Amino acid sequence: MYIATVLTNPTTPILEPALVENLRNAWGGGNAIWLNPGIAAEFSLEHCPTNLWQVWADLQEQRIDIAVQPKEGRRKRMLLADMDSTMIRQECIDELADEAGVGAYVADITARAMNGELDFEAALRERVALLKGLDAGVIARVLAERITYTPGGDVLIATMKAHDGYAALVSGGFTAFTAGVAEALRFDEHRANTLEVVGGKLSGRVQEPILGRAAKVTALHEISARLGLSPADVIAVGDGANDLGMLGVAGAGVALHAKPSVAAQCTLRINHGDLTALLYLQGYSVEEFSTDA
Numbered sequence: 001m002y003i004a005t006v007l008t009n010p011t012t013p014i015l016e017p018a019l020v021e022n023l024r025n026a027w028g029g030g031n032a033i034w035l036n037p038g039i040a041a042e043f044s045l046e047h048c049p050t051n052l053w054q055v056w057a058d059l060q061e062q063r064i065d066i067a068v069q070p071k072e073g074r075r076k077r078m079l080l081a082d083m084d085s086t087m088i089r090q091e092c093i094d095e096l097a098d099e100a101g102v103g104a105y106v107a108d109i110t111a112r113a114m115n116g117e118l119d120f121e122a123a124l125r126e127r128v129a130l131l132k133g134l135d136a137g138v139i140a141r142v143l144a145e146r147i148t149y150t151p152g153g154d155v156l157i158a159t160m161k162a163h164d165g166y167a168a169l170v171s172g173g174f175t176a177f178t179a180g181v182a183e184a185l186r187f188d189e190h191r192a193n194t195l196e197v198v199g200g201k202l203s204g205r206v207q208e209p210i211l212g213r214a215a216k217v218t219a220l221h222e223i224s225a226r227l228g229l230s231p232a233d234v235i236a237v238g239d240g241a242n243d244l245g246m247l248g249v250a251g252a253g254v255a256l257h258a259k260p261s262v263a264a265q266c267t268l269r270i271n272h273g274d275l276t277a278l279l280y281l282q283g284y285s286v287e288e289f290s291t292d293a
Helices: 017-027 052-060 083-087 092-099 103-114 120-129 137-145 153-162 175-185 213-226 241-249 277-281
Strands: 002-007 033-036 040-045 065-070 078-081 166-174 189-193 195-198 201-206 234-238 252-256 268-270
Touching: 002 017, 002 277, 017 040, 040 277, 052 065, 065 268, 065 277, 078 083, 078 153, 078 213, 083 092, 083 166, 083 175, 092 103, 092 120, 092 137, 092 166, 103 120, 103 241, 120 201, 137 175, 153 166, 153 175, 153 277, 166 175, 166 213, 175 189, 189 213, 213 234, 213 241, 234 241, 234 277, 241 252, 252 277, 268 277
Parallel strands: 078 166, 078 234, 166 189, 234 252, 252 268
Antiparallel strands: 002 040, 002 065, 033 040, 195 201
């Protein structure tokens, strides 16, 4: 048995009952259940539709996402989340590079690395080297003035924790940022790379070993095992090529506003909804949402 979830961005509640009913009828689905009127609905299916991706492409033009997944076990016990361009809207290294006067150059490298065109670890070393000499105090200012949170992140974490879930932030970015983001969103733990600081300035080096694609998979296995869970109990979310490992191992791997080459390798793709989409995918209705972790 499968579940089809149809959703859109909460700020534009454009999901019409007629569209949901047409999909349900075309695929021979069960009765539609509205998780949030105008925003998210679901219905059961006996089989995954053979024309799913054609329908998905058509709905993208209407700013609507659709996902089909097995019904059994879709409500997860653990969230494993990327930070940059996932839980927050920015790439922290690009913001630091802008402060150092090399923003455009570094942003281009970041985009290529996240699209899988460059080796992540080599690209990270190259970008960090360009930050050499930057006052370490800039980090706090960037975090306070430049970083904004992706809508729905606080509700996602609070709701999962209210249902005995666990939330871990695992980033190829830096602990100087994950510490603040994890505290603000009330993650249970965080892992990331460490920028080396010498004499109050960035040395241009990142401490080894670098937390990249393989390390995110390791984190998934280590944290879930410590909690007595299996990878099937995890919902992971990310947007870049270095997230593909954990997205593939997790019971549910969600490509959120991901690079096209990344989304193409994932069966759960959210391009229009915000982070509360991960709750709708698990079958939570808006009445079950929590704001208190």
